[in-house]
Amino acid sequence: MLKLKDVSVAYKDKKVLDKLSLTAEQGEVIGLVAPNGTGKTTLFNVIANFLKPNSGTVSFHEKHSYRSEKEEIRIHKQLATFPDQSDLFEELSGIDHLKLYANMWQKTTKHVPSIVEALHMTGYVKKKVRTYSLGMRQRLCFAMMEAADTPMMLMDEVMNGLDLSNVALISQRLNDLKKKEKLIFVASHLLENLDLYADRVLFLKDGKIIHEQHFHGDGDAFIKISLEKEQYQHIKNTYSLPDDYHFIANHLLCIPIKDMVMDSQAEWMNRLLPFNREITIGPLGTIEYYEKYFHS
Numbered sequence: 001m002l003k004l005k006d007v008s009v010a011y012k013d014k015k016v017l018d019k020l021s022l023t024a025e026q027g028e029v030i031g032l033v034a035p036n037g038t039g040k041t042t043l044f045n046v047i048a049n050f051l052k053p054n055s056g057t058v059s060f061h062e063k064h065s066y067r068s069e070k071e072e073i074r075i076h077k078q079l080a081t082f083p084d085q086s087d088l089f090e091e092l093s094g095i096d097h098l099k100l101y102a103n104m105w106q107k108t109t110k111h112v113p114s115i116v117e118a119l120h121m122t123g124y125v126k127k128k129v130r131t132y133s134l135g136m137r138q139r140l141c142f143a144m145m146e147a148a149d150t151p152m153m154l155m156d157e158v159m160n161g162l163d164l165s166n167v168a169l170i171s172q173r174l175n176d177l178k179k180k181e182k183l184i185f186v187a188s189h190l191l192e193n194l195d196l197y198a199d200r201v202l203f204l205k206d207g208k209i210i211h212e213q214h215f216h217g218d219g220d221a222f223i224k225i226s227l228e229k230e231q232y233q234h235i236k237n238t239y240s241l242p243d244d245y246h247f248i249a250n251h252l253l254c255i256p257i258k259d260m261v262m263d264s265q266a267e268w269m270n271r272l273l274p275f276n277r278e279i280t281i282g283p284l285g286t287i288e289y290y291e292k293y294f295h296s
């Protein structure tokens, strides 16, 4: 288990993390979502102790923390961070990188061939990295995490530069890793596919986790319809909207139906149908939450 308590980080007078707390368990894949420059990498750097927070604590399994070098080594045996493409050695091959990570964390390379095969890297893994495309490098970075095979993994921008079929492949591999009881954080700007592998998504804003979206279990349902501002104003002026409705990003009206009797739900449908717009019913998705919190 990983626990962050009241973690704050400021660069000079710029507060990036502000008394942030979170708890995460093995077997979870957790998405971390926020616009550029919000603090996702900073949060990962704190978890990995590449950056000391100004205040707050990071602990693992309720007993280990970065209080000594010995403890840090113990934690780092359990934790790998996604390599940056610029960290790759241009003159080494993919297989060299994989062996390096496998040996460093697992003291063996016997699991490497199956990773190469599963990630469809057989055709290029023996060539030097300098010959690789963006997508090939990214797959190598992911494969290095699998070679490290640590119980905890921090993955920043894991889907960067991948085409659709590789996004699907990596999503599947993340699901397989979850089944192996790993705890994985994935910071991503690719919101559409987070629900394929994440158990929950954390929305980071103003230095805090301002919302946690769960995919397993029922999110609160809404009637959702995209409207012009004037149409929304008309509805607002004519009817009494429930307290916790949303008008997301000035276009999506979301009316909660959790506590609404069937007759009222039908009444709302009848009011909205004349607008001749697509109406859906369901919980808010990741993109809708993103627009709700970050649309300016």
Ligand SMILES: Nc1ncnc2c1ncn2[C@@H]1O[C@H](COP(=O)(O)OP(=O)(O)OP(=O)(O)O)[C@@H](O)[C@H]1O
Binding pocket: 011, 016, 034, 035, 036, 037, 038, 039, 040, 041, 042, 043
């Ligand atoms: N070493 C540093 N010195 C000063 N400011 C920094 C430093 N590192 C990060 N920042 C600032 O902290 C804020 C958060 O940066 P961070 O890299 O954590 O964001 P991010 O959410 O990971 O962004 P991105 O999605 O672009 O990767 C940014 O405003 C950034 O300019």
